[in-house]
Amino acid sequence: xxxENTPPxxxxxxxxxxxxxxxxxxxxxxxxxxxxxxxAASGGAPEAARGGAGRGGDLVVEGGTLLDPATGxxxxxxxxxxxxxxxxxxxxxxxxxNRVPSGVPVLRAHxxxxxxxxxxxxxxxxxxxxxRDAVRKxxxxxxxxxxxFFQDIAVRELARQVPEQAPRLRAAGVFVTPxxxxxxxxxxxxxxxxxxRDGVRSPEALRxxxxxxxxxxxxxxxxxxxxxxxxxxxxxxxxxxxxxQLSAIVAAARRGGKGxxxxxxxxxxCHDAVTAGIRSLEHGAFVGERTLHEMRRRGTYFTPTLTxxxxxxxxxxxxxxERGRTYLPVLKRAVLAAHELGVPLAAGTDxxxxxxxxxxxxxxxxxxxxxxxxxxxxxxxxxxxxxxGLDSTVGRLARGYAGDVLVVDGDPLADPSVLTRPxxxxxxxxxxxxx
Numbered sequence: 001x002x003x004e005n006t007p008p009x010x011x012x013x014x015x016x017x018x019x020x021x022x023x024x025x026x027x028x029x030x031x032x033x034x035x036x037x038x039x040a041a042s043g044g045a046p047e048a049a050r051g052g053a054g055r056g057g058d059l060v061v062e063g064g065t066l067l068d069p070a071t072g073x074x075x076x077x078x079x080x081x082x083x084x085x086x087x088x089x090x091x092x093x094x095x096x097x098n099r100v101p102s103g104v105p106v107l108r109a110h111x112x113x114x115x116x117x118x119x120x121x122x123x124x125x126x127x128x129x130x131x132r133d134a135v136r137k138x139x140x141x142x143x144x145x146x147x148x149f150f151q152d153i154a155v156r157e158l159a160r161q162v163p164e165q166a167p168r169l170r171a172a173g174v175f176v177t178p179x180x181x182x183x184x185x186x187x188x189x190x191x192x193x194x195x196x197r198d199g200v201r202s203p204e205a206l207r208x209x210x211x212x213x214x215x216x217x218x219x220x221x222x223x224x225x226x227x228x229x230x231x232x233x234x235x236x237x238x239x240x241x242x243x244x245q246l247s248a249i250v251a252a253a254r255r256g257g258k259g260x261x262x263x264x265x266x267x268x269x270c271h272d273a274v275t276a277g278i279r280s281l282e283h284g285a286f287v288g289e290r291t292l293h294e295m296r297r298r299g300t301y302f303t304p305t306l307t308x309x310x311x312x313x314x315x316x317x318x319x320x321x322e323r324g325r326t327y328l329p330v331l332k333r334a335v336l337a338a339h340e341l342g343v344p345l346a347a348g349t350d351x352x353x354x355x356x357x358x359x360x361x362x363x364x365x366x367x368x369x370x371x372x373x374x375x376x377x378x379x380x381x382x383x384x385x386x387x388x389g390l391d392s393t394v395g396r397l398a399r400g401y402a403g404d405v406l407v408v409d410g411d412p413l414a415d416p417s418v419l420t421r422p423x424x425x426x427x428x429x430x431x432x433x434x435x
Contacts, residue, residue, distance in 0.1 A: 056085015056163060057429030060100060061405055064109025066090065067412065069116065069381040070396050072374050078114060082403030085163065085428035090397045107431060109407050112423055115377075116397050117141065117404030119384035120167070120359040122261070122282055122303050122348025126151045128158060130356055131166035136435040137358040138422045140404035141385065141394045142167040145261070145282070145350060146175040146222040149186040153217055163428035168402070170388050172261065173218035176200065176209045176249055178240050187212050201241075203248045210252035221253040224263035225273045229283070229312065229327065232319035236265040237286070239272070246276035261303070267291070274300050280346065280387060285309065285331040292334075295343045301387045302338045304331055306365035307357050308350035336370035345371075346387045347380035358435070360419025363412075373413045380419075403429040 059082045066078030079096050081089040081104075089099045117140025124145050125131050134142060144152035152171040159166035174183050174190075178199035184190050189212045193205055200209055210221055225241050227234035241249075246262070253260050259279030264270045270287040274294050280301035281287065287295075287302070295302060309331055312324025338345060347362040359380050366376035385395035393402050405426035410418040425432040 056082075056403060057426075057431075058083045058101075058104045059107060059403065059426060059429045059431065060104050061107045061109055061114055061407070061426065062093070062100070064112045064114035064407060065411075066397065067113055067115045068396055068398070069374070069378050080114060080397050080403075080405060082405075082426070082429040085403045085430075087397055087399055087401045087403050089399060105431075107405075107407070107424060107426065109424070113408050113411055113418070114397070115406050115408070115412065116381055116395055116401070117406050117425065117427065118359045118363075118380040118419065119143075119347065119388065119390075119394060120349055120351070120362075120380070121280075121301075121346035121384040121387055122305055122350050123356070123359075124152075124350070124352035125155045125166075125169070126352075127354075128155070128165065130351075130354065131155045131158060131169075133356040133435065134167050134351070135164065135427050135432050136425060137356060137360075138406050138419065138425060138434075139167050139356075139359045140402075140406075140425070140427050141169075141388065141390060143170040143220065143261070143348070143384075143388050144172040144222075145348070145352075146172040148174065148183050150174060150216055156219075164430035164432050167427075168390070168394070168404075170219040171217070172220050172222040173213035173216055174209070176206060176213075176221060176223040180209070187216065189215070201245065203245075206245060206248045207252045210249060210256070214253075214256040214258065219258065220279070221249065221258055221260045222263070223249050223260060225269035226263065226265040228263075229265060229285075229309070229323055230320065232317050236323070237269075239266060239269045241272075243272040243276055246273055246278070250277040274298065282348070283309070283331075283350075284334060285327045287334050287338075289337065292338050292341050292343055295338070296341050299344065301344045301346050302335070303346045303348040303387075304335050305348050305350040305362075306331060306335065306369065307348075307362045310365060311357075332365075332369035335366065339369075339371050339375065344383055344387070345379045346384040348384075358420045360416070360422070363419050364416045367416045373416055376416060377412060377419075403427075 061080040066075040077093050079093050118138045120139040120142040122145045123142050156169040156171045227238045229236040250260050261280045262273040262278040263282050265285050267286045267288040271291040282303050309328050312320045315321045349357040351357045363376045363380050382395040385391045406422050407424035408418040422434045425434050
């Protein structure tokens with residue numbers, strides 16, 4: 001969990017060459033070469049651009065049962081009109097009348113349910129193949145949980161240029177962690193940190209990593225307070241940064257106008273992270289009641305990544321399997337307690353290492369933890385969209401929102417598991433082959 005090692009990029013990579021270098025590492029160079037015009041390559045094209053055209057796809061989704069996660073409203077025989085990658089109208093066929101354009105591709109959803117594309121608020125996308133897989137499994141928007149060499153910056157650009165091949169992404173850049181390992185090679189500005197005997201721990205070193213991330217264009221900053229649960233030789237209850245160090249990271253990120261997501265497990269670690277001012281608590285299996293109250297007061301999000309913790313139980317390693325069996329019920333109780341207190345929740349799979357889990361599975365686990373089905377769905381739609389700062393464009397199918405659509409074979413309020421097997425996925429008005 002929380003980022004697998006991948007080979008470093010060429011030593012010729014410079015900060016000015018982040019798009020070309022990281023795209024090559026992520027396997028996106030060929031795709032971008034086909035899709036990006038000179039104006040787009042310079043950063044002038046909008047997110048929905050395709051081939052420099054500056055727009056998404058046109059599509060009408062008709063005949064299905066439309067679900068609005070924001071209100072819970074269900075509309076039979078619905079029509080969703082998407083032009084230029086944006087929803088222009090959505091509602092019952094009878095109400096829309098002549099607002100349905102002719103000559104536009106039609107996706108027939110009769111007998112199926114229609115809802116907005118889902119949001120995976122914690123995922124590690126290191127390659128173009130992983131980005132495509134995430135979309136095919138229903139994640140049309142996402143937040144990176146960090147990458148080793150700024151691959152997520154390139155994936156974010158891929159999503160802007162060829163939206164059907166990657167989720168709309170909030171990139172986190174590289175992990176702010178005591179031992180950077182080969183990530184020292186991600187940017188020449190990080191190389192001086194190799195001289196530090198104790199790793200990235202001093203205020204100056206912590207600021208350096210944050211500032212390099214911001215210079216590379218990261219949308220958010222990822223750090224940790226505890227060791228990893230997914231490595232048997234680490235103890236996830238061991239704290240690696242204290243309150244003062246976490247505060248230094250948060251302060252550096254805030255100077256750049258960014259928030260911090262923090263990998264955490266222990267009760268004290270969670271409390272230190274939240275009181276240091278992080279934007280979202282990741283994993284957080286042993287978060288305590290006092291910390292949950294503090295999160296509610298501050299509006300701190302909780303991204304429990306139940307999928308990743310549940311996955312540990314299936315590990316062939318006995319240490320990891322035992323952690324999964326022990327941590328999952330504890331984490332489910334924490335999720336329910338958070339929900340009952342009014343702590344905002346966001347769905348995240350923590351997928352990494354080439355395997356992408358459907359974010360619909362996280363919704364299933366949220367429901368299994370005790371959340372009503374609609375509230376569980378909101379953690380992967382309206383709730384996660386707000387965490388990512390996308391709540392005015394993502395998480396609903398309403399006028400002005402992104403033309404990202406999930407079509408499923410059943411009522412997700414009666415059986416959330418239908419979200420794990422989308423029949424159709426639409427990204428910015430373009431139909432994508434579902435997984």
